Amino acid sequence: MSEQLRVAIVGSTGYGGVELVRLLASHPQAKVTSVISSSSAGTPFSDGFPHLQHIREELLDDVDPALIRTKADVVFLATPAGVAAKITPAFLQAGLKVIDLSGDYRLKSPALYEEWYKKPAAEEPYLSEAVFGLAEIYGERVKGAALISNPGCYPTATLLGLVPAIKAGFIDPASIIIDAKSGVSGAGRGVSLGTHYSELNENFKAYKLNQHQHIPEIEMVLSDVAEKPVVTTFSTHLVPMTRGIMSTMYANIVGERTTEQFIASYKEFYADRQFVRIRPAGLLPATKEVWGSNYCDIGFAVDTRTNRVTIVSVIDNLVKGAAGQAIQNMNLMMGWDESLGLQFVPAYP
Ligand SMILES: NC(=O)C1=CN([C@@H]2O[C@H](COP(=O)(O)OP(=O)(O)OC[C@H]3O[C@@H](n4cnc5c(N)ncnc54)[C@H](OP(=O)(O)O)[C@@H]3O)[C@@H](O)[C@H]2O)C=CC1
């Protein structure tokens, strides 16, 4: 077998980073050679994650691009918004390929990023060079790229559920309303008032209405696919569960379409893709049915009374919504089969 690709992870002590460590442990052609921390360098990785003790015995490295270059070929950045914008240029200049899990390189307009993220935008030419890695839609662009911007968790579930219907002309893009729900690991490992146990348990709440940073990312892709500007209503809710996103989407149908026609059209659209599974009529997906896997499951219900369709799309936010799709992008970037090391069956129940 050829030599394995060497991989480093900045933010390895966060939820996205730890999930990268878990998934890459069984990748046949890549191995993690450096786990990096900005706050705990020099301490054993397994101190914080005893469940991974047998696969990662080394000490955490510092965020040092020159050192990392001696150990790795590709670096994943699983860091909070604003960090990748600062450190990516040094990693690229050191000769590493970069896959960023944050929102820093997704929006091509610096003004739009600063409006929604309230932080300084990444600089050119890196912003223009970054390829938006929604693998099933833009996978061809990912091949050979040096900087990949991994999509957000909510946009991944939402866009995989909407793009085929828009491309087929089945729905009016101006009529779309997106009602999305996430498990709490979507908020990261850090503690906050809104996500601690007694605030979250037995509770269900809407948040960031009309202010969510994923709104411009969703509109960017919907506009690209519709070939005209699209604005949308996107509402987010926190659910008392650990993993999972459900995006429930409503749109007016153009002409007359049955549930079976939506199913047939989506099956054709995703015929060559391994990670999108289309449900038969009457069988809507639930978050537990993709738990721990890289699948996005999509179901449909056409209402002939209102002539609207409801599309339900579910993912595991830490896998297809973050680490899994990032590895899928690494595979595409390297010219490998996109499913390498990702063929996990969902854990159930
Ligand atoms: N959680 C999810 O479901 C998803 C997350 N994302 C995005 O992925 C990124 C990571 O998310 P997540 O893992 O949940 O976040 P976490 O908060 O769990 O982890 C982020 C990690 O980044 C490290 N970090 C913080 N500041 C810096 C810095 N200045 N330089 C280097 N490293 C730093 C921290 O580790 P240390 O102190 O050890 O350096 C921390 O563990 C975020 O941008 C998030 O928005 C995207 C899709 C889904």
Ligand SMILES: CC(=O)N[C@@H](CCC(=O)OP(=O)(O)O)C(=O)O
């Ligand atoms: C539950 C929860 O709080 N989820 C986070 C998802 C953040 C995320 O994934 O951030 P980026 O994609 O922008 O990097 C949120 O709604 O902000």
